[in-house]
Amino acid sequence: MLNGNHSNVTEFILTGFPGLHQEYQGLASAVLFLVYFLTLIGNGTVFCLFATDRNLHKPMYYIILNLSTCDILFSTTTLPKIISKYWFQSGTISFTACFVQMYFVHYLGSVNSFILFLMALDRYLAICYPLRYTLILKNSTIYILSITxxxxxxxxxxxxxxxAYPLPYCASNIINHCYCDHIGITMLACTDRAPYGFPAFVFAMITLLGPLAFIIFSYCSIIIAVLKIADSQGRRKSLSTCSTQLIVIALYYLPRCFVYLASNVGIKFSTDIRVVIVMLYSLSPPMINPLIYCLRAKDMKDTHSTVKVSSKPVG
Structure with missing residues (x-):
């Protein structure tokens, strides 16, 4: 560890939900385990449907596949450790492991934001430029953009x-959160946090607001294009193709924007409330997204129905 002579911290302690009474810790761990289980089952179902039906091998569903991959990885990065804290009273995490977790938390959050940008781009091209859609957004284009x-x-x-890794950590090693993130860790450093916190804040704003700006532009353009459609049934059909993406985007962006806005206008949350809000907007979308797509996306719904019928015994 760099600057090791200046750091007395060899491990961190995750408090989870700081104000949670011991009698409710079993319930909390059960709820978190259920969330993780449903996330794996739901996103695993998306993979199975995609693998068993070539009709789903279209740009929009490759984007969904990226989203499911990101959701599984994020939940696997964050949930097992906090579940083990309440099940086995194992709230400690090694110094290096905490930074590894921090990296994946912020990395997968960035990927998620870019995937939602790609999702908005798909609907923008499909509705505003329908004749050019298949020429511009091919499967190969999605491969390249996704990898990029x-x-x-x-x-x-x-x-x-x-x-952040080589900073001197010589004070408290208690992180009031369910997982390691940049703010939670660097606040424990025995040095001025500003030179490290500000660049991280700028990065977060670019990652969050950059894709969001295009998403707002794309859906404003979509609304304008849809209003120009004379047929009311055509308008409804066009809007319905965007409703699934809008729900997913809202689940990701609205709580985050609320938290950032509240913190900047002086609204303060208790530690317990803040942790609960962060956990809700971090872990709810990975669990809910597959349900939204499997129920609302027509191709996936048809595939799911076909699988159910073919699985019934003959006679």
Whole structure:
């Protein structure tokens, strides 16, 4: 460890939900385990449907596949450790493991934001430029864009981890959260946090607001294009193709924007409330997204129905 002579911390302690009474810890762990289980089952179902039906091998579903991959990895990065805390009273995490977890938390959050950008791009081209859609957004284009986003998203999280790792940590080693993140860790450093916190804040804003700006632009353009459709049934059909993506985007962005806005206008939350809000907007979308797609996306719904019929015994 760099600057090891200046650091007395060899491990961190995750408090989870700080104000949670011991009698409710079993219930909390059961709920978290259920969330993790449903996330794996739901996103695993998306993979199975995609693998068993070539009709789903279209740009939109390759984007969904990226989203499911990101959701599984994020939940696997964050949930097992906090579940083990309440099941086995194992709330400690080693110094290096905490930074590894921090890296993946911010990296997968960045990837998720870029995937939602790609999702908005898909609907924008499909509705605003329908005749050019198949020429512009081919499967090969999605491959290239997806790989690019997974690679590019690696840069900033790696930078903030490299800068935070050698800081002197010689005070408290208690992180009031369910997982390691940049704010939670660097607040424990025995040095001025500003030179490290500000670049991380800028990175978060670019990652969050950059894709969000395009998403807002794309859906404003979509609404304008849909209003120009004379047929009311055609308008409804066009809007219905966007409703699934809008729900997923809202689940990801609205709580985050609320938390950032509240913190900047002086609204303060208790530690317990803050942790609960962060956990809700971090872990709810990975669990809910597959349900939204499997129920609302027509091709997936038809595939699911076909699988159910073919699985029934003959006679």
């Amino acid at each position: 986003f997974w690679v590019v998203a690696n840069g900033a999280p790696l930078m903030i981890v490299i800068r």
